[in-house]
Amino acid sequence: MAYGVVANFRELDAVVEAVGALKKASVGKFTVYSPTIHHELEDAIGGGTSKVRRFTLIGGLLGASFGYWVSIWTSEYWPLVVGGKAIASWIPYTIIGFEMMVMVGALSTVFGMFILNGIPRIVVDPAYRAPFSHGDYGIHVDCAPDQESAAMDLLKKAGASEVQRAR
Amino acid sequence: MATLAQPVKGPMRPNIASADIQLPAVRDFEQVDNEIAATLGPSKGWFLGLALSVAAMLVGAGAWTYQIYDGLGHAGYVPPVMWGVYIITFVFWVGIGHAGTLISAILYLFRAGFRTTIYRVSEAMTVFAVMTAGLFPIIHIGRPWKFFWLIPYPNWRLLWSNFKSPLVWDVFAISTYLTISTTFLYIGLIPDIAVLRDREQNPTRRLILSILSLGWRNTDVEWRNFTKAYLFLAAFSTPLVLSVHSVVSFDFAMALTPGWHATIFPPYFVAGAIFSGFAMVWTIAIPMRKWWRLEHYITLNHLDATAKVVLFTSLVVGSAYLIEFFIAWYSGVEVEQSYFWNRVFGQWWWSAWIMLICNMALPMSLWSQKLRRNPTWLFILSIFINIGMWYERFVIVVPSLSHEFEPWQWTNYLPSWVDVAFIIGSFGWFFMWFLLFVRQLPVMAIMEIKEIVPARRKHAAVHGHGGAH
Structure with missing residues (x-):
C-alpha cells in the first residue's frame, strides 16, 4: 500500500524543478517516473552509482574460473595422451574460459539488475500511472498524511498537471 | 541511453557524419508510441509472408525427416568432400547473426547515432539467424539425437568432451552467443513491452504483456540500474561477437587442408560476417521502412x-581474398598454389567469380553518395551480397576438400535436392520467426527513440536538441 501523493508532469524542466524543490523541502522519500532516460533528470535526482557492476565482476570471475576449471579437471580426469602434448593445455582452454566468463558475467549482470530493481514485480504499484510510459513524467512522494498538503502545493507550484493522493 | 553525439551545427548536409543523425520529422513521444505500435497491426501482406515462410520451412523439415529416415547419403557428399551445404549454410547464418550484436553493442559503445532506429530489428535478426545456424551442425552429424554428447555433463562412464576440439569450442561459442543475444534483445525490450502493456485494452494480451514486462514502472532507480546493466551487456557482447566468428574460423584454420591453414582467418571471417550481416539488415529494413512508412x-x-560500413567491410574482405592469393604464391608451397589456381581459374572458377563480383566489385558502387542514398539499389545490392557471401563459404569449404594433397583424391561436388531443400527450409525458418516477432513486439526501440526526440519543456530548451544529451 502506497501513501503520499503522486503528480503528473507534462514537461521535463517542470519535473526537474520539482525534484530540486523536493530535495530542499525534505517532505519525504520520492520516486520519479520517466518514459525514457534523461541525464538532466538523472543529475537532478543524483542517485549515485548503480551496484550492478558488482554482480558483473563476481559473475565474470566465477564464469572464467569455471571455464578453465572444467576443461583442466576433465582433461586430468580422463587424459588423452597424444605424443608429447600437454594433457591440460591452457591456450585452447582460454576459449572455454572466455565464453564462460561472458555467459556467467552477462547473466549475473541481468540477475543483479533484477534484484536491485525488485523485478519481476508481482504487486501493483498504486502510484504508477499508464501515462508514465507514454509521454508524461511522474513523481510519487511517500510522506506522512500530515505532510501531504505541503507536498501537493510544492508539486503544483513546480508545474504538475495533476496531483492526487496515491491510494 | 540512445547513442548521441554533439548536436548538429548548421544545416544538415546530405553526407552528414554518421553520429550526427537526428530524426527531424518525429515531434514528440506520443508520435513515437503511436507510429511504432501501429506496426503491430495484422495485414494481408504479413499473413502471406508468414504462409510462404512456413511452406518453405516445411520443405526443409520434410527433407530432414527423409534424411533421418533414409540416411546421410542423401546429402550429396562425395568423399573426401564430407563438408558441404550444411557447413556452408551454418557459417552463412552465423555470419548473418553478427550484424545485430555489432549494431546493438559495438556501435552503442562507439556512440554511433545511426544504430538507434535499426538495432532492434538487427538484434531480432541475430537471434533468429543464430537459431537457424545452430540447426546445421546438428543436421550435419547425421544422428541429431546424439548431439548432447558435445556438451560436457557428468555421466556414469566418466567420459568428457575434448576441450581441444574446435567442434567443442563451437558449441560453447554459439550457445553463449545465442544466450547473450537473446538476453540483450529481451532486456532492451522490457521498457517497450511496458509501453504496449499500458496501451493494451484486451485483458488477455494485457496480462501477457504485464508478465513479459516484469512489472516495469519507469522509475529513476529502474533506469539507473537498467542503463548500467545495458552498458555491461554491451561490453561483454563486443568481444563475444568478435570471438564467435573467430572460433568458427578455427574449424577451418586448425586443419592442414590447403586454403584453410591460414592465420588471417579470424579477422577475415569477422569482417565477412559483419559485411553479410549488414546486407541482411538492408534486405529486411528497406522493405520494412517502406511498408510501414517508417x-x-x-x-x-x-x-x-550503414552503406559506409558495408563499403569498408567489403574492402577488408576483398583485401583478405587478395592476401590469400599472395600468400599461396609467396609461400612456395605447390599444393597451395595448385589449389588457388584451381579455385579461380580451374574447376571452381564459376563459384569464385560469383564471390569476387558480388563481394568485391559490386559494393564499390557505394563510393557514390547517390547510390548510398538510393534504397532500391541498396536492396538489390543486399541480395547480391547475400548470394556472394553464401558462395564465399562454398569457395572456402568445397574447393579445398575436393583438391587436397593427393591428386587421386580430387573430385567434384554437387549439392543434392536434399541440400537445396535445407537451404530453402532455413530461410523459411528464419523468416517465420522474424515475422512472428514483428507482429507481436516493436521493431524499433521506443525508449531509445524517445531519448532522441526533444522533450516537452515549459521554457525554451537551452541545449537546442531536447533533454537527451
Missing part, C-alpha cells in the same frame, strides 16, 4: 551510414 525513422542518413 522512412522518417530509418532515414536516408541511416542507410548512408
Whole structure:
C-alpha cells in the first residue's frame, strides 16, 4: 500500500524543478517516473552509482574460473595422451574460459539488475500511472498524511498537471 | 541511453557524419508510441509472408525427416568432400547473426547515432539467424539425437568432451552467443513491452504483456540500474561477437587442408560476417521502412551510414581474398598454389567469380553518395551480397576438400535436392520467426527513440536538441 501523493508532469524542466524543490523541502522519500532516460533528470535526482557492476565482476570471475576449471579437471580426469602434448593445455582452454566468463558475467549482470530493481514485480504499484510510459513524467512522494498538503502545493507550484493522493 | 553525439551545427548536409543523425520529422513521444505500435497491426501482406515462410520451412523439415529416415547419403557428399551445404549454410547464418550484436553493442559503445532506429530489428535478426545456424551442425552429424554428447555433463562412464576440439569450442561459442543475444534483445525490450502493456485494452494480451514486462514502472532507480546493466551487456557482447566468428574460423584454420591453414582467418571471417550481416539488415529494413512508412525513422542518413560500413567491410574482405592469393604464391608451397589456381581459374572458377563480383566489385558502387542514398539499389545490392557471401563459404569449404594433397583424391561436388531443400527450409525458418516477432513486439526501440526526440519543456530548451544529451 502506497501513501503520499503522486503528480503528473507534462514537461521535463517542470519535473526537474520539482525534484530540486523536493530535495530542499525534505517532505519525504520520492520516486520519479520517466518514459525514457534523461541525464538532466538523472543529475537532478543524483542517485549515485548503480551496484550492478558488482554482480558483473563476481559473475565474470566465477564464469572464467569455471571455464578453465572444467576443461583442466576433465582433461586430468580422463587424459588423452597424444605424443608429447600437454594433457591440460591452457591456450585452447582460454576459449572455454572466455565464453564462460561472458555467459556467467552477462547473466549475473541481468540477475543483479533484477534484484536491485525488485523485478519481476508481482504487486501493483498504486502510484504508477499508464501515462508514465507514454509521454508524461511522474513523481510519487511517500510522506506522512500530515505532510501531504505541503507536498501537493510544492508539486503544483513546480508545474504538475495533476496531483492526487496515491491510494 | 540512445547513442548521441554533439548536436548538429548548421544545416544538415546530405553526407552528414554518421553520429550526427537526428530524426527531424518525429515531434514528440506520443508520435513515437503511436507510429511504432501501429506496426503491430495484422495485414494481408504479413499473413502471406508468414504462409510462404512456413511452406518453405516445411520443405526443409520434410527433407530432414527423409534424411533421418533414409540416411546421410542423401546429402550429396562425395568423399573426401564430407563438408558441404550444411557447413556452408551454418557459417552463412552465423555470419548473418553478427550484424545485430555489432549494431546493438559495438556501435552503442562507439556512440554511433545511426544504430538507434535499426538495432532492434538487427538484434531480432541475430537471434533468429543464430537459431537457424545452430540447426546445421546438428543436421550435419547425421544422428541429431546424439548431439548432447558435445556438451560436457557428468555421466556414469566418466567420459568428457575434448576441450581441444574446435567442434567443442563451437558449441560453447554459439550457445553463449545465442544466450547473450537473446538476453540483450529481451532486456532492451522490457521498457517497450511496458509501453504496449499500458496501451493494451484486451485483458488477455494485457496480462501477457504485464508478465513479459516484469512489472516495469519507469522509475529513476529502474533506469539507473537498467542503463548500467545495458552498458555491461554491451561490453561483454563486443568481444563475444568478435570471438564467435573467430572460433568458427578455427574449424577451418586448425586443419592442414590447403586454403584453410591460414592465420588471417579470424579477422577475415569477422569482417565477412559483419559485411553479410549488414546486407541482411538492408534486405529486411528497406522493405520494412517502406511498408510501414517508417522512412522518417530509418532515414536516408541511416542507410548512408550503414552503406559506409558495408563499403569498408567489403574492402577488408576483398583485401583478405587478395592476401590469400599472395600468400599461396609467396609461400612456395605447390599444393597451395595448385589449389588457388584451381579455385579461380580451374574447376571452381564459376563459384569464385560469383564471390569476387558480388563481394568485391559490386559494393564499390557505394563510393557514390547517390547510390548510398538510393534504397532500391541498396536492396538489390543486399541480395547480391547475400548470394556472394553464401558462395564465399562454398569457395572456402568445397574447393579445398575436393583438391587436397593427393591428386587421386580430387573430385567434384554437387549439392543434392536434399541440400537445396535445407537451404530453402532455413530461410523459411528464419523468416517465420522474424515475422512472428514483428507482429507481436516493436521493431524499433521506443525508449531509445524517445531519448532522441526533444522533450516537452515549459521554457525554451537551452541545449537546442531536447533533454537527451
